Amino acid sequence: MTTYTNAWIPTAEYKEATRLFQWMKKHGFTCYDDFHSKSIDDIEWFWEEVVKELDIEWYTPYKQVLDQTHGPMYPVWFEGGELNVAHLALDRWASNPSKENDIALYWEGDNGQTASYSFKDFQKEVDAVSYGLESYGITEGDIVTLYLPMLPETLIAMLAISKIGAIFSPAFSGYKSDAVTTRIHASHSKALITADAFYRRGKTMPMKEEADLVADQCPSLEHVFVVERTGAKVKYKSPRDVRWSDLRKNKATYKTKVKKANDPFMLIYTSGTTGLPKGAVHTHAGFPVKAAFDAGICMDVTNKDTLFWYTDMGWMMGPFLVYGGLVNGASIVMFEGTPDYPEPDRLWKLVEKYQVTHLGISPTLVRTMMKHGKGWLEKRDLQSLKLIGSTGEPWNPEPWHWLFKHAGDSRVPIFNYSGGTEVSGGILGNVLVKPIQPVTFNAALPGMDVDVYGEKGEPLINEVGELVIKSPWVGMTKSFFEDDKRYEKTYWSRFNDTWVHGDWVIKDHKGFYTITGRSDDVLNVAGKRLGPTEVESVLVKHTSVIEAGVIGVPHEIKGEEPIAFVVLNDTQPTKDLTEELTMILNQKLGKALSPKKIFVVDDLPKTRNAKVMRRAIKSAYLNHPSGDLNALVNPESIEQIRSIGQNLSST
Template structure:
């Protein structure tokens, strides 16, 4: 295995990971890694201690498996609140009260800063405001917001009063938002009048209004005026954010059971509705804080900047990973290459970012502008560049490492998921790092690669699996326990199957080669094919549809759709454009398919299930493997021809 970056002994000894290992009596990382999964209860007890988690009442037992490995109970009997551990703990201490908690930069250059003390006060005011508007413990509030400080304030204010928040991607269209509001039965939604993208306003309130019309559970719409646009207003339902900020700060932070839900993040399923991953007060925040603090070496006083959205897992990760470690988090509203191709690097330089989080898609799009843009800026404060969302290919990885990081900055590849609360695999900073690979499972994650018979394999592709529970593991899907068990636990007994194809080599390096299920990964955004298909079949001329992901130079993967029509003689080009626009409007432009093809038939199994794997193989002219369950293999000939002509 080629090694691109190797830590010096001095650097290893400075990491929080090494110092913690030493404290626990280990100097050899391999030994420590084995110990972390040999006794997971011991490991996660030590992990919450090193993160200085504040408990209102101490837990009686670190882990109970009385309901089996699928339903572990962590920190049994413990009482805490995420809002306290994320914001108030630092605001209450003299030495950190005036430290920067949030730095926000808008696309048009406005910079706003909140200290921990200021953030705690804003959270307390909005928490009281939420209460006055009828939000209480256990209610669900959706957060459909751009990357602004108010988004973090809303999250923490909900947590402070025991409400459950559900972040929604700011780029989603009406249907995607409404689907998530209805699945959660959300009582309120927080949104903005809009935000800037490439110098132009993007309307959000109107999109939210249309979604709310389809969501009978919504009682109030809280609106933050980011742009001061003229927006439609419903006096009986809409509430101005400024009104909440006028409330007296709420002193009480509710004591929550460690297993109480904190957050619902909806993630795409291969079939049907999105799945609501349930995260608790002692789950996602602790796992995210651990991976950032101990894994990526985020320390008090550092600045963590992840280019993301609060609707994707890495948004909440940024909040908890940064703030629970006493660091500053940087939120950037706009596009990373606007108005000039160096905007991202300018932000890193200006705000002295120590930890930058990006995706391979972002780097592929920056590469085309040339290396002179990052080289204009002083990036000397950067200690770690972290990458997540999708697999790398070597060229952009090397460009980032050599041209941007000057072969000095380690790239922390990081892969896990919404249901994980962070990472399964990473690049720990006490081991050498190779291009595009991962150098270790994250400590506490009992990981393996299994072949189709469930046997461990080395040097060949297999399923990525997790063999024991971990802190941060989703507490099932919201109101759908059976669907959760079927999604992750149905293949092998008591083994979590994650849905990634992985190779582990003899040197201990891991490579993710793609998804083993039908989920698409468009520019790091996971997308269930059924979400697009159901939009297409709403059109009166479409009988059925199939969606696959194909490789793309910029986005990593893009959607390609196949539709069966109910009549001949249609204006096909006009219909194609209509369908593409339909998906763009309902799902958001970022998820618009690359192409839509009209076919006579879709390949199906005998029980009428569309076989997307076969569609993808035929279109890309690859071996589809066993097709004996196909009812109509002839359907693949047409798809194969379309792929050859593409």
């Protein structure tokens, strides 16, 4: 196992000034490990103190912190409490004379267009859209899918949907129609909010056309609301299609709906290894509290700071940016464009321009920026930075050191952060009261009862094992949407009353954690999770393809890239066929997530119950030891795959 020396050590003065240390000290702790033990030994005490420290405002106080009548899989948090996330993130600041004129949102478009909104101004926009949505029949409990780039209207829509008591479901703006359609079919969304188009790298990217393809296939959709981002000429189908400008005509103050703590406010889909994407259900007192805690107490975001996470609202870190920032009273930055356009210093220019204190990025992004050289960073004043957050995938040392040295001037801590969509935030992190090493995580976050288990559920030290969580926490998904059985099988079927997260992890004797990869087959492409079944399903729809297997292999920029193997019927493999399959994948999934390499093979390795063994495909392709293949009925199939991999590596 690789060992690292400390790259960042907090001074006593720095440590004692953090929100985490001040909070620990309030409760009689100066040692993080002792405090963490208390946080998992008495989880009701801990999470009650969290909502106090975050000053969560309740319309009706809760009667009980935690009810585990139905076991750890189905905890009920803050029983009897009533609140609304729109109040936590917006209303309470807009009605506070000392905060109402502070900036809630800085926005910048790909084309350089900018906008900023105070909390008070933003509330007026949200109220107007709240009335508009209600006027078109959106009511409490309805689900509205957001298929939008990072625009002010995206955030306005999220908060307006919460205000009226409905539920929003964000989809990645880069998805093609099939992926969005799948999610709308699963959620039974009543409405879709999209844009006419958006800008990316100076080009106008059509969006309404994809949304039309979606709407034509989704009978549950009653309306498609269209943000007029670019003014592109698009067709409006009456009465289904409604212009955004027609939603915001009522300028009256809207009274936010009172919701129960465990009422859902967001349904966000995440890819799995098999079947359809999983719909993680998040509640008004779940995701916002966990995100605000991780950002505020762990990452030290205050109401004087500016948080910018480079992300999309369809990925979990988009909502994290919103609630991690706004619930803490901080300003947030949303960016429509790409970090190296029109010049390679665009990201750093944004940091300088908006005086960003907390910047969130991914290792893939850093590897991309490294290609442009450190000179582009040196052109910009990055002294405002207090912390750089990183999530989405494991690091390797070189880009970590490059970021720490050149962007952080060897003074700014890098907060490695790992959790997931179903978690509402982090499991592991780099708390600011302990030394930080490259690549690793220095702690399980407060309230997260973490261990690393072996095959039989035994705790491991200095060995690779399964990352598990042994107690419930605020923010854990309220099952999967309309699919308790899949939720239980995915996370709770391995060890009794224990959440198995799906990451391979090593915990060393000093308490540092290293993630070595996924223990399931989910791909991690540039920080974005991709279920192999989603790709395979597209491939087998082609009349020439009878089977498909998709794996992820290392990529120097993306971290991991998808590779596809297909078995054909009587069709002869040709270059035209593979080009056609590639084109279809690009159309259905988008270029960013589609395999660039498709190989035709005679057979795929399968178990006796006809399940394709992706692990065997991957080990053969990479020419790694295959391990136990006794479960295969056709072990000879891996030799052809191994030969393909060897031929590629030799060229």
